[in-house]
Amino acid sequence: MKKVLIIGANGKxxxxxxxxxxxxxxxxxxxxxxxxxxxxxxxxxxxxxxxxSLEDSVDKLKEAITGHDAIVFTAGSGGNTGSDKTLTVDLDGAVKTMEAAKYAGVDRYVMVSAMMADNREVWEKLDGMKPYYVAKHYADQFLKSSGLNYTILRPGLLLDEEGTGKIDIENPASKKGVPREDVAATVLASLRSDNSNNKIFEFNTGDTEIERVVS
Structure with a gap:
């Protein structure tokens, strides 16, 4: 039984x-x-x-992380806060959990990021969203260089509709979004598969079973 700490568990x-x-x-x-x-x-x-809080100290986060086998980060400051909270939660908060994970000896880390987090040209066209994408980009970059055993998931537009159990990583930009339920299912599938280690999956809804994508 794998013990998993879900950071941002109260989000959708x-x-x-x-x-x-x-x-x-x-x-x-x-x-x-x-x-x-x-x-x-x-x-x-x-x-x-x-x-x-993700604005607490690394030591306090380490206490919460200790004793778990893996971490899932799906936290965010939310759309009603300013760029300052995006910086301290989505970026620095994420980085602090990575630092705390290393101190706690927890190696496995799954990050729920965002599609196009590496595409600066896209950020410029998204009115008011650039700070969010900058935060996601650099949090992902830190994770990749952290030495942790990571999986970075980059879903497209998040939808509240029922999940299908299927996604697309071959041509995700052609789709209009992905149910949150399927993002969650992809998190679980990633934790179950060693083949998802140290990989990035950018995806939207599609026709391929989630388990086949990450296995």
Whole structure:
């Protein structure tokens, strides 16, 4: 049973990941959340939770990470905050969890990033979104150079519709988005497959079974 700390568990993708891991027989999820009032959702699921902010110290994050086998990072400052929070949460918060993971001896790290996080030309065309993409880009870059055993997932537009269990990594830009439920399923499949180690998957909804894509 793999113990996984889900950072950003209270987000829309994070809740899907947590639920799927709770229902699986090969994972034990722990939800990392930033507010006490968020605990009740995870208590109802029967999932342990830890209240820690990504703006806390590396040492405090290390305490939360210690004892787990893997980390999933799916946190974000949200669309209602400014560029300062994007910098301190989406970028520095992510980097601090990578530093803390190394100190805690936790090697496996799955990052939920964003499609086109390496394409600066695209950032310039997305009004108001450039700070978000800059943060995602450099968090991904740090992860790649961290020495951790990483998988970086870069989904397209996130949708609330029911998942299909299928994605496309061959020509993802031709599609219009991907259900959050399928992003969560891709996280679990990545953790189950050694072939996803130290790889980046950029994807949208598609016709290929998720397990086949990452295996």
């Amino acid at each position: 993708v994070g809740k899907h990941i947590t639920k799927k891991m709770k229902e699986a027989d090969d994972f034990t999820p722990t939800a990392l959340i930033r507010k006490e009032e968020q605990k009740s959702h995870f208590d109802d699921l029967g999932v342990d939770s830890k209240v820690v």
